[in-house]
Amino acid sequence: MRGLTGAGSRFWGVRMLFTDRAFFALLFCTFAAYYLRRSAGYQIAVLLIASLLFYAWSQPWLLILLGFSALLSTVTSYEIEREQDDRARRAWAIGGVAVNLTVLAFFKYDRLVYASLVGSQPAGGFLGTLLGVPLPIGISFYTFHGISLVVDVFRARRSGETQSPLKQERGFLDRARRTFFYLTFFPQLIAGPIVKARDFYPQMGGKLFADIHWYGVAKALIIGFFLKSVVADNLAQQTTVLAPPFCYSQSTLNLVFVLVAYSIQIFSDFAGYSLIAIGLARLFGYALPDNFRFPYIAQSFSEFWTRWHMSLSAWLRDYVYYPLGGNRKGPRRTYVNLLLVMTLGGLWHGAGWSYALWGLWHGSALALERMARGTRVYLSEARIAKAARWALVFGVVTLGWTLFKLPDFHQVRELAGAAWNNRHLRFSRGVPIMLTLYIAPVVLYHVLYQFRDRPPRRLAFLWSMRAEGVALGVMLTAIVLQAGNPAPFIYFQF
Amino acid sequence: MERPLLPVAVTAALSFAAYATFVQFAPFTVKVVQNQVDTNMMRAQNFLAASPDTVLVGSSLTFRLPTSLLEPQVANIGMVGGSSLTGLAIVDGSGQKPKLVLIESNLLERPLDKDAVQAQLRFPERFLRQHFRVFRTGYDPANLIWRGLTSLTHQTVADIVLTPQAARAFYLEQQQLKAHPPEPVNFQHNLQQTAALVASLEAKGIKVGFFELPINPGLMNSPADTAVRREVRRAFPSGRYCWLDLQIPGGAHTLDGVHLTLEDSAATTRKILAQRKNCF
Structure with missing residues (x-):
């Protein structure tokens, strides 16, 4: 309204x-x-x-x-x-x-x-x-x-x-x-x-x-514009309900769904921007570093940060974490360094304590993960353990995005309250179906990457050059037909 | 062209052509779309594609007046989150000649959204939308899927359901927003823009009228609403312009303080339909 x-x-x-x-x-x-x-x-x-x-x-x-x-x-x-x-x-x-x-x-x-x-x-x-x-x-x-x-x-x-x-x-x-x-x-x-x-x-x-490597340029630009205009801009219309007072009328399950959608939205917005930037730079003969490498397949927090906003992670590592001593000065100092670097990284995103808390959230996850490194759960190669690790990482990362979406602590508290209090409200199917429509391509994008080395035999054709070309063609059509209301890139504000 | 680009171009061309052909000749129209921003656009596009004799321009308050009661004679281009000025500028720039334009006065302190106006009127988008359904908001794939889903599940248009906590929070928010008169410089600028657009419409032989939608009695006399009412009435006096009287005896029923319930929206719409004849 x-x-x-x-x-x-x-x-x-x-x-x-x-x-x-x-x-x-x-x-x-x-x-x-x-x-x-x-x-x-x-x-x-x-x-x-x-x-x-x-x-x-x-x-x-x-x-x-x-x-x-x-x-x-x-x-x-x-x-x-x-x-x-x-x-x-x-x-x-x-x-x-x-x-x-x-x-x-x-x-x-x-x-x-x-x-x-x-x-x-x-x-x-x-x-x-x-x-x-x-x-x-x-x-x-x-x-x-x-x-x-x-x-x-x-x-x-x-x-x-x-x-x-x-x-x-x-x-x-x-x-x-x-x-x-x-x-x-x-x-x-x-x-x-x-x-x-x-x-x-x-x-x-x-x-x-x-x-000029035209295919490389076209691929980066098409995927970039698809992620931004089709996925992120359309999801942006739907995820406004996370903010109070809209969230008061959403059922718990709906709120969880929308929060996952926001996780996809922020990825699509920023990865889309990065790919467009990379494609444009290629047009002029310059190679910009990859910024996202399928972050939502990560099974650990350290892996997540080698896949999410990689250029910032590398910058913080080279110019802050290593000069602070990195992991060379014992476990305690390593934990402190992780907390410090991630909190500073959070503050870099925005001048608000919620961003610092978001950084601290990730710093704590990294530090706790480092403590758990030698445990069986962490080392296990069993499918169930891998799935559990993936779910943990995705869940923690997604919860952390609430601090991005709602930089006001009061609003985060209200959202948490609504998610708890609205358990009795009826799950509304309409919105999740539309959200799934926009989330699905991003999920598929990650899944295809995950299975690139050992594709199921019957679906192996999906990884061929021709299939990629067809997929890019469909994405191009979707950009023309389904672009959402243009919104500024989320990361512009940082 | 390098060889790998060929499948991209061919697929894009074929899939676009196939979809465009399908929606162009599809035996249905799309009236309900996936979100309110799309609804804003669809309503503006519907107005541009039709020739209604009356047009309502306004904010989300007008947006909620049911089109099922208004159409086909009356087009509703109330803009969610927007101002009457945006709809007014679309009508003025459209080249369409409705007999009457009715302007919602409630939220005239909101500014004109030039981007939204441009998006509707500029070439070649407007030309393409006029001739090909595929370029209209209602016929994009997501909205078509949405239409399919609502048809399959036999979903009817239900009113927005707010929990008491949400309704209370919205009301308090409105109370806060309306606690002070609008910023005078911007508001006067809006009034001048409105006057210019009204003069432009009148010069084309289009009559212009005004209406104030009823809201919660507790908010109607807030500092913001009182100031807006006073200034709009001064700028567009009832002796010179047609003003509809839409007040509801005993006070309006709203969802959140400002947006009318479905029942009161329908009652108000019927009043508009009855009273607009006095403005011709």
Whole structure:
């Protein structure tokens, strides 16, 4: 009966979505201009202009902060490379990381800190204005890219690499151009995947039209748009009932069903976005890292995190977990590190204690799992044990999503209350049937992957190239016929 | 084209053509769709495809007025979560010439949804929808499956069932929302937009009228509703515009404070049908 609420009023949003006409026009023009010349300098300039246009489409002043962040990363990484003195290099690196984090903290966590320490936000005055400054979209991603650049250059210099992959530039201006490009490359600018500097810089070079792997591009884009437009956008209409007061009228079984649907929705939304980003980058000759590898087949929490938002997991592992000592300093320290890293990862997703709790939820699961590693249940290869482990992981992960869907603790409590109190309400069949319609393709997607190495003999044809082509064709038709009401990607708000 | 892309293209073309042909010649129409957003779109598309002599524009309050009683003479493009302005802009931009447009005044503080208007009116979508059912919301696969399921299970349109806890929570939420008058700058802007659209319709020879749907008596005189009523009546006085009187003696029965029960919706719809003649 009510309208959907937006991703949040606190965001300076990008109006150009991957599903917009304006985006397709920009993509077409950029693509046409890009392959006119093979020169790396020219092609980077084309992508840089397109990326800035994409980002600044509705809010040109967003470029000020993005420009500052890119300039900061350029200067600090350049100085680290140039500097001969170890201590000075370290100082530049610490400074670069600290300023990047300060920018992120100022824009993202100011209200949370203020509300936690003082109370509700002042309505006016300097402080009120300061705290009212909206969060520029994509800041969490480009800040992490900036940190990755600074740390990678510092590590390369410290390990004495004479031919650092980053060290191809001819002077400061060239470094600046490449850094701006690295931070702003439009497929990954708003919501990743987070690509490490050491993986991205070596790819910068002249690209040929003839080298485009069209099937790979088509596959990533079709699956990506299918997951986003057909699955996630349609499920988004149905999962609004998880929020109070809608949940008060849902039976317990219906709520469980919708919660599972939300689990599928958030996967489809973000994995869809990531695949679109990967497909678009491929169109211009760049390989972005995989971000999702069938996470819902995971039978352990550690496996889940090697399959879910892999680029963030790898970033946190390389730049936070390992520097903290990882698992090299004994079990207790390992547990603490896991809790700390996952809580920080949770907070990275959003400036709210519910996100921190979500991180802690996963950190605790990882720590408990580590404790149980040697037990029979954990090691058993019996089907029933595997199924139980899968159900446990899926259940815990799905329950955790309530903290994403309802970042207000009060609402989570209300939902839990409704799920408990409404046991007597009659199960309504209509909505679950429609949910199943959208969930089924995602389940099938995971199942096909699970059995790829040992397919049932009679169904082996399903794993053939031709069957994949037919499936992609059907998905393409579904994108035309069944796209839901376009909604911003959930991860845009992070 | 690389060889592996061929099955993709062929399958897409064949499956689309087969589905499009099926729905184009299917011997049924789709009236109930899977969710309220789709219903919003379907109603707007139905209006664009038909030639009703009266159009109701409004929010979810109008949305609940049963189309079974209104159609075919009266189209209902009340938008769930939306404003009368959105429906009004669709009518204005459509090129259709109904005799009368009736505007719900209750929630005119809500803004115009330009994206929704564009989605209905822009080329080539509108052209395609006009000629091919496959591009209409009601005929997408999920809605067709939904229609099939409701036919198979002989499900009739039932009213939304709210538990007492939900009804109370919705009511309290409404009470909170209506505790303050609407933000004046945005509200005045909406009124100006409404006036411009009304003038545009009148210039095309279309009559314009207004109605306020009854809600829970406890909320009718809330600061928000009082302010909206006063300003809308001032901007569109009853001497100049036709106003329907839809108040229910003894107070309206609602699900949640603002949305009428099926019985009161039906009674109100009958009043609209009777009174609209006075506006011609």
